[in-house]
Amino acid sequence: MARSVTRSRKIVNTTIAWAIGLIIFFPILWTVLTSFKTEAEAISSPPSFLFFDWTFQNYEAVQERSNYFRHFWNSVVISVGSTILGLAIAVPAAWAMAFVPGKQTKNILMWMLSTKMLPAVGVLVPIYLLFRDMGLLDTRTGLVAVLMLINLPIIVWMLYTYFKEIPGEILEAARMDGATLRSEVTYVLLPMAVPGIASTMLLNIILAWNEAFWTLNLTAANAAPLTAFIASYSSPEGLFYAKLSAASTMAIAPILIMGWFSQKQLVRGLTFGAVK
Amino acid sequence: MISKRTLLGSAVGFGLVAGLSTSAMADTITVATVNNGDMIRMQQLSPQWEKETGHTIEWVVLEENTLRQRVTQDIATKGGQFDVMTIGTYEVPIWAKQDWLVPLENMPDGYDADDILPSIAGGLSVDGTLYAAPFYGESSMVMYRTDLMEKAGMEMPDEPTWTDIAKAAEAMHDGENEIYGICLRGKPGWGENTAFLTTMANSFGARWFDMDWKPQFDSPEWKESFTTYLDLMNKYGPPGAASNGFNENLSLFQQGKCGMWIDATVAASFVTNPDDSQVADSVGFTLAPNKEGVEKRANWLWAWSLAIPAGTDAEQAAKDFVAWATSKDYTEIVAEKEGWANVPPGTRTSLYENQDYLDAAPFAKMTLQSIELADPTSPTVEEVPYTGVQFVAIPEFQGIGTAVGQALSAALAGQSSAEEALAQAQSITQREMSRAGYGK
Numbered sequence: 147m148a149r150s151v152t153r154s155r156k157i158v159n160t161t162i163a164w165a166i167g168l169i170i171f172f173p174i175l176w177t178v179l180t181s182f183k184t185e186a187e188a189i190s191s192p193p194s195f196l197f198f199d200w201t202f203q204n205y206e207a208v209q210e211r212s213n214y215f216r217h218f219w220n221s222v223v224i225s226v227g228s229t230i231l232g233l234a235i236a237v238p239a240a241w242a243m244a245f246v247p248g249k250q251t252k253n254i255l256m257w258m259l260s261t262k263m264l265p266a267v268g269v270l271v272p273i274y275l276l277f278r279d280m281g282l283l284d285t286r287t288g289l290v291a292v293l294m295l296i297n298l299p300i301i302v303w304m305l306y307t308y309f310k311e312i313p314g315e316i317l318e319a320a321r322m323d324g325a326t327l328r329s330e331v332t333y334v335l336l337p338m339a340v341p342g343i344a345s346t347m348l349l350n351i352i353l354a355w356n357e358a359f360w361t362l363n364l365t366a367a368n369a370a371p372l373t374a375f376i377a378s379y380s381s382p383e384g385l386f387y388a389k390l391s392a393a394s395t396m397a398i399a400p401i402l403i404m405g406w407f408s409q410k411q412l413v414r415g416l417t418f419g420a421v422k
Numbered sequence: 423m424i425s426k427r428t429l430l431g432s433a434v435g436f437g438l439v440a441g442l443s444t445s446a447m448a449d450t451i452t453v454a455t456v457n458n459g460d461m462i463r464m465q466q467l468s469p470q471w472e473k474e475t476g477h478t479i480e481w482v483v484l485e486e487n488t489l490r491q492r493v494t495q496d497i498a499t500k501g502g503q504f505d506v507m508t509i510g511t512y513e514v515p516i517w518a519k520q521d522w523l524v525p526l527e528n529m530p531d532g533y534d535a536d537d538i539l540p541s542i543a544g545g546l547s548v549d550g551t552l553y554a555a556p557f558y559g560e561s562s563m564v565m566y567r568t569d570l571m572e573k574a575g576m577e578m579p580d581e582p583t584w585t586d587i588a589k590a591a592e593a594m595h596d597g598e599n600e601i602y603g604i605c606l607r608g609k610p611g612w613g614e615n616t617a618f619l620t621t622m623a624n625s626f627g628a629r630w631f632d633m634d635w636k637p638q639f640d641s642p643e644w645k646e647s648f649t650t651y652l653d654l655m656n657k658y659g660p661p662g663a664a665s666n667g668f669n670e671n672l673s674l675f676q677q678g679k680c681g682m683w684i685d686a687t688v689a690a691s692f693v694t695n696p697d698d699s700q701v702a703d704s705v706g707f708t709l710a711p712n713k714e715g716v717e718k719r720a721n722w723l724w725a726w727s728l729a730i731p732a733g734t735d736a737e738q739a740a741k742d743f744v745a746w747a748t749s750k751d752y753t754e755i756v757a758e759k760e761g762w763a764n765v766p767p768g769t770r771t772s773l774y775e776n777q778d779y780l781d782a783a784p785f786a787k788m789t790l791q792s793i794e795l796a797d798p799t800s801p802t803v804e805e806v807p808y809t810g811v812q813f814v815a816i817p818e819f820q821g822i823g824t825a826v827g828q829a830l831s832a833a834l835a836g837q838s839s840a841e842e843a844l845a846q847a848q849s850i851t852q853r854e855m856s857r858a859g860y861g862k
Contacts, residue, residue, distance in 0.1 A: 184697075185698055186697065186699075189673040189676070211462065211465070211466075212483075274495060274499050275499055278500070278501045283501055283503055366454070366480070367452050367481065367482050374484070377484050378457055378482075381456070381457040381485060381486070381669075383669070383686065383688060384457075384669070384672075384692065385692070386457070
């Protein structure tokens with residue numbers, strides 16, 4: 147009897163989970179479906195779900211008009227570059243905060259997080275002027291720097307929570323055995339924190355990939371990533387929903403595939419510490 | 423903008439002759455533009471200009487509002503990211519007064535600036551000097567379903583009044599079958615409902631400001647204009663009209679759900695295109711309406727234009743490109759490759775004297791007439807201190823226009839009455855204008 151209750155509960159839970167999952171995923175699915183419709187079909191009402199004439203014409207049109215690969219490569223460089231740079235700064239910072247906290251550590255953490263509370267547009271003009279004077283406008287270097295800075299508080303916070311889970315005694319033992327600070331971090335701390343670091347990395351790559359304020363405002367032709375590629379297909383005077391959907395699908399496909407393959411890491415990292 | 427001045431070697435441009443080497447200064451210019459059919463066509467045809475001149479173009483295509491924000495920020499901070507910017511009749515007078523734009527004097531021989539339609543040139547000039555070259559111009563007009571009018575036994579006048587429009591809307595309206603008598607903009611925004619409602623107000627003799635910059639929403643003309651709008655939309659409009667902008671109405675009209683639609687002339691080519699529109703062969707066009715006895719009609723004037731920011735280090739190449747893209751020769755290149763119907767409309771007198779064009783574009787005459795009727799320097803009956811037909815060309819207008827649009831849209835959504843909405847519009851405008859120091 148008890149077993150059947152569990153099973154029916156399982157079925158209910160699974161159904162609910164699937165339903166929520168589908169609701170969350172539906173806009174993406176709809177974008178993908180629309181990208182295979184003609185422009186007329188894309189706006190038809192009632193909308194057709196699966197039974198329409200599938201066409202690749204939007205992908206051809208997008209391919210013909212824009213240089214997808216250049217935007218894609220810029221996105222890769224910017225998101226991976228800013229994440230790696232961010233980790234290089236955040237690992238030592240989080241180590242210090244987790245294992246040798248001072249009186250002000252909590253305040254510093256809060257202060258770092260508070261920078262995320264300011265609307266980005268508030269500092270647009272100062273940053274634009276700085277970039278102009280430093281020759282960083284429309285460069286990938288500039289974007290790597292700025293995306294690293296805006297994501298740094300999140301990286302530090304995430305790593306700090308993961309590091310806190312690691313018993314300080316293990317590090318102490320390593321020190322007793324004569325490990326230098328560097329080898330303590332490299333050989334003891336980092337291997338233990340791999341799931342946490344991996345999920346931080348993945349999450350930040352996704353955040354940087356989707357960032358659409360700074361990447362649109364600080365680029366023109368050379369460093370423009372996929373966000374600018376999508377923006378070039380949006381139009382308030384003309385119905386180009388199918389082409390816009392095709393461009394969006396092409397822009398999210400790489401990150402979606404990456405997310406799919408690394409979901410185990412992502413989930414493991416995100417729940418790391420939560421289940422103890 | 424990265425302007426790479428490189429010495430062109432032998433293998434580029436004209437110098438493909440083996441053994442010979444020509445040297446010329448070649449520039450890379452960055453052109454910022456919007457995503458619409460005519461601009462995309464220009465992008466596709468531009469390799470021809472690159473080949474002829476040896477210069478290269480980097481394109482930045484953005485959605486209209488993003489582009490506006492992006493280029494404004496760049497020009498205001500002298501960021502120097504762009505050599506050619508696509509801007510509209512709203513920006514040109516404001517930017518030219520700030521000395522942000524290169525005056526378009528000394529254009530290449532054969533450019534024939536006098537051929538530009540006077541009302542368009544007027545909107546792009548300050549003190550008689552042209553600061554941007556019009557790429558395509560548009561006005562607004564009535565698009566209506568000829569089949570529905572015929573069925574109702576009615577005929578659309580060539581110069582309709584708002585009373586005619588109301589009668590036609592009533593006759594065509596069939597709510598049960600989802601055919602709505604009239605579709606008009608309701609979505610808030612200075613470039614959405616505010617643009618339309620301003621032209622409608624002009625056609626009732628209302629104005630935004632008197633000569634002392636005092637807002638006029640408390641005038642009887644504004645009240646009459648706005649109540650007429652609400653009345654039309656409440657009786658014959660589609661449900662949820664308060665969130666309909668250009669694209670939403672275009673979609674409704676193309677699916678045969680609107681009897682009439684008063685909007686941009688550029689829509690004519692969309693609604694008559696059989697690939698996208700279910701009613702392509704039964705669309706008629708007529709002039710935007712007015713109130714009986716008022717000389718101004720409810721039609722606006724807009725021109726997407728190419729301008730060169732002051733301080734660019736590739737001014738000559740940029741000027742060459744602007745001249746090429748807005749020349750008579752360019753229209754011929756488009757006609758040759760894509761047909762006359764796809765030529766950018768509304769900028770040059772000569773185009774409307776070209777029989778090939780008139781034959782290919784059934785809406786050409788109506789477009790020209792609508793453009794000629796709109797005068798940005800005298801948009802309404804009484805005198806005004808501003809330029810602009812569907813906007814007021816002052817920097818504060820984007821903010822004020824959108825806030826007013828929200829107040830007026832709320833009345834359409836039934837959240838407030840016409841009087842309340844207009845009173846709110848009056849107080850918003852009053853507050854912002856005195857903050858900005860007008861009328862002191």
